[in-house]
Amino acid sequence: xxxxxxxxxxxxxxxxxxxxxxxxxxxxxxxxxxxxxxxxxxxxxxxxxxxxxxxxxxxxxxxxxxxxxxxxxxxxxxxxxxxxxxxxxxxxxxxxxxxxxxxxxxxxxxxxxxxxxxxxxxxxxxxxxxxxxxxxxxxxxxxxxxxxxxxxxxxxxxxxxxxxxxxxxxxxxxxxxxxxxxxxxxxxxxxxxxxxxxxxxxxxxxxxxxxxxxxxxxxxxxxxxxxxxxxxxxxxxxxxxxxxxxxxxxxxxxxxxxxxxxxxxxxxxxxxxxxxxxxxxxxxxxxxxxxxxxxxxxxxxxxxxxxxxxxxxxxxxxxxxxxxxxxxxxxxxxxxxxxxxxxxxxxxxxxxxxxxxxxxxxxxxxxxxxxxxxxxxxxxxxxxx
Ligand code: PLP
Numbered sequence: 001x002x003x004x005x006x007x008x009x010x011x012x013x014x015x016x017x018x019x020x021x022x023x024x025x026x027x028x029x030x031x032x033x034x035x036x037x038x039x040x041x042x043x044x045x046x047x048x049x050x051x052x053x054x055x056x057x058x059x060x061x062x063x064x065x066x067x068x069x070x071x072x073x074x075x076x077x078x079x080x081x082x083x084x085x086x087x088x089x090x091x092x093x094x095x096x097x098x099x100x101x102x103x104x105x106x107x108x109x110x111x112x113x114x115x116x117x118x119x120x121x122x123x124x125x126x127x128x129x130x131x132x133x134x135x136x137x138x139x140x141x142x143x144x145x146x147x148x149x150x151x152x153x154x155x156x157x158x159x160x161x162x163x164x165x166x167x168x169x170x171x172x173x174x175x176x177x178x179x180x181x182x183x184x185x186x187x188x189x190x191x192x193x194x195x196x197x198x199x200x201x202x203x204x205x206x207x208x209x210x211x212x213x214x215x216x217x218x219x220x221x222x223x224x225x226x227x228x229x230x231x232x233x234x235x236x237x238x239x240x241x242x243x244x245x246x247x248x249x250x251x252x253x254x255x256x257x258x259x260x261x262x263x264x265x266x267x268x269x270x271x272x273x274x275x276x277x278x279x280x281x282x283x284x285x286x287x288x289x290x291x292x293x294x295x296x297x298x299x300x301x302x303x304x305x306x307x308x309x310x311x312x313x314x315x316x317x318x319x320x321x322x323x324x325x326x327x328x329x330x331x332x333x334x335x336x337x338x339x340x341x342x343x344x345x346x347x348x349x350x351x352x353x354x355x356x357x358x359x360x361x362x363x364x365x366x367x368x369x370x371x372x373x374x375x376x377x378x379x380x381x382x383x384x385x
Contacts, residue, residue, distance in 0.1 A: 002316045002361050002368075006200065007150050007178060007292060007352035012243075013202025019246035020204060023239035031236050032227060041238045048238075048245035052196075052209065055248055058189030059214040064231045065241055068208035069177040069197035070099040074106070075210055075221040075232065076142075076173050076193050081107035082219035084141030089113050091131070092144040093123045094337040095156070100144050100175055100195075101333075113140070117337040121154035121283035128161060132168050142171045147179035147188065151334040151350060153292025154283040155179075162191055171213070181251035182289050183258070198240070202354070203247035207240035254355050261290040265353070268362045269293055276373050282338060282348065291353045296344055297369065299378045307349050310376060314368040319350045 003011070012020075023044060029037035031045045046060070053060040066072045077090065077100075090108040092100055094117045104112050115131070116124045123145055132139070145161045148154070162172045171192035179188070181201020188194050194211035198204060210232075212218055218231040225233035269281045272295060282294040297307055308320045335345040351365060 002365050004316055004318045004351040004353055004357070004361075004365055006354040006357075007153075007350065008319055009199045009205060010181075010202050010354050011356070012204060013247045013250055013355075015250035016198075016203050016243040016247035020239050020243035023242040027238045027242075031238055032225075045236055045238045045241050048241040051245040052248055053189070055185045055252055056189040056194065056211065057186050058194075058211050061229070062189075062211050062214040064210045064212060064218075064228045065236055066208045066210050066232060067206050068199070069097070069175060069195045071221075072195040072197075072208055072210035073097075073099040073103040073175065076195070077103040077107040078221040079212075079219045080141045080171075080173075083217070085138070087111065087137070088139070088141040089137055090142055090144070091115055091128075091140045093117060093146065093156070095121070095123065095149050095154075095334050096144055096146055097150055097175060097177070100146070100173075104144065108141070111137075115143070115145075119339045120286045121149060121152050121334070121338045122286060123156055123161065125157050125160055125164070129164055132164055132170065139168060139170050142173050142193070144173040144175065146175040146177070148176075148183070148289050149283075149334060150178045151332060151348075152283045152294040152338070153178070153289035153352070155183075155287045155289065158191065159187070178289065178292075181248055182291055184255055185248070185252065198244040198247060201247055201251050203244040204240050207237060207244045209244075251355065257355070258290050261353070264359045264362045265290060265293055268351075268366050269295070271366055272297075272369060275370055282335070282340065289352075291357075292350065293352075294348055294350045296340070296348050298373060299347065300372075300376045301378045302376070305376060307347060307372070310372045311349070311368060314372060316351075316365050316368050318365075319352070320346070320348060 027041035027044050029041045031042035049063050050060045053063050089111040090104045091113045092104050093115045116127050118124045143165050145156055145158050147158050158174050165172045173193040174191040175195045176188050177197045177200055180196050192213050196209045198207040220231050222233045272279050276298055278298050280296050311318050331342040331345040
């Protein structure tokens, strides 16, 4: 099976696997325990925190281990709702992952403002600038903008958004889930809050972090113990943290390969657009993650047949939009924000590769797609050889 669904979950990376197994063996104790095995576990946990913080360019004390980005998002908005001026809004981009949307809605209710996106799939920065200059209900408790979109791979102008926000003292929440492990993480540490999740880049599922402003107080969402300096109760997952740090460090060492991998993806896209009538790549005109392509293929003759199911039968694991949105009839909010018609968005395919994906994997996936079109494509769409 050609696995092209890394944006949903990536397989465990070799470094993470070794680190996880070793840590399970070597640190069987609770890192809060005062005996020596406990202390050794704590040292391993803190060394993993130091490593991730240094990769992000953040202070170790600003990092809180969590179970993943969904928990980090819930924790951030619970905290912000607890500390912000009564009545203040949360502003989030129209492109955010459902975990950010729903957490903001849960804790801010009606006081949620959606920032518009431009049709090529990035936040409309001019609209954010204008709103920050003339905030309709006062400055918000925070602005949330992801670093890279999970459905399209489109890179977001988070650095510019952070500068605009910092100039007026508004914190930026950056969901870096799809950026981490794919593009250099340095610089993310300047964002006030950063959400990260290990299973998108080779660390075990169930391991993530939240970067908070260093030294600031934090209203914990998960209560019941003093772990993580009172910011997240519960016994820490030492082996998970060690594996997370190992996977991130391993991925950071791969960045020299990015331009080659962009080339593989570009060739895949060019051939598809040339050979499948009416096919288009979403966000083609803007910068995207090297690993992701979201494209709209021509319809299949039997409109009940789904491309993603045909691909699975052909040996390619891909996805249609967000994994969280699959199975729902509701069209993707990201594609809607980019102006994709609801009737078309159902057909959009997302292929997301990993560091282990080869050029020939991209070529074989392209051949499977072309084969499906030749066998099952709608007869009214002109077929090309
Ligand atoms: N944010 C983005 C951009 C994602 O793609 C995902 C997962 O699909 C999440 C957050 C949620 O991550 P987790 O599975 O760690 O809760």
